Amino acid sequence: MRDIHILVINPNSTASMTQKIAAAARAAAGPFSRITAINPLEGPAAIQGPADGEAALPGLFDLFERSLKTDPSISAVIIACFDDTGLWELKAKSRVPVVGIGEAAYHVASVAAERFSVVTTLSVSVPVLEENLQRTGLAARCVRVRASDVPVLELENPESDARHKIEAEIQAALRLDGIGAIALGCAGMADLAADLTAQFKVPIIDGVASAVRLAEAITA
Template structure:
């Protein structure tokens, strides 16, 4: 049995976020798993709501088709946007498994706790995530999708107070939502999950790590 080769595609064009995603993916993967992380050169710098998601689709689809055409070693693909941009279309036509980081985080959170909440970036993303939960059959397990009012690209700025606002929204969720787990609703939050799990003493789930581990299992 060949060892997994997981292609991780960040659908936005921000290379620094792709580097963060790649680090989280490699940290989650088994020692023999190969991770290739890429992003389109053009398209929105961040995906914040349905308009950005639609604008990202041409670059995402072209990159997906090109890489699978030239590299037959790819055993699974992870779409590294919590909006699961293009996920259902790619699942329908892909020769290999395709997993979204939102999809993966919801499934892991629903195993970790009877009820979970999502803490995402801006309010414009909330309806997209709620619809994805419905399509995946997990809406009843999610108590609330919460916006922390953090623009995605602020997560790339060490001087911003993004982490403080995310922590505040998690505190409110744990107080008000009757939950046992949190799903972090942005790939740019991937590096926060371990520290936030320690701080709040509940599972705080990163979709990148969740998707990579699920992809490894499916690929094998």
């Protein structure tokens, strides 16, 4: 098997989140994969809804183009925002596969269970994710996109009650939605997936790990 170099781009400018994403990506990667994780230096600190997504595009596109131009070893690119910011534009012009973590999580959740729900951050992101589910062809498999009312940057604050709110929304989904899996709807939740899977005894899908494994599968 050949070596695989996966570039992970966090489209927001929060370096601590990029570090968390990089750790999750490396934990999921196989022995022949190398992970590089980067983020723009400018742009929104978090992507919460379409306005932030639009504001993140210039930095994301510039970083993507410069990275592919200067590093021919890159085998695949992961866009590490669950909104799949800029994903379709980059797929259309990239010389390598481009995978979104939202896209990847939907596909993996649909394999893990016949029906799944998404637990995301704020309600402003819900329409974006619903539109993406339509575009990936998996809207019929997703029962509901649920907002936990957790601002993205609260996931970086160990003193916040973010995890408690996410747990409460997962409990509600499992009680009410008739599902067999949950997709965590934010890259900042990547470090929670394993613990939540053990806690709730159903697959809790992290989009970062899902995207790494799909990128490996299509570039092997």
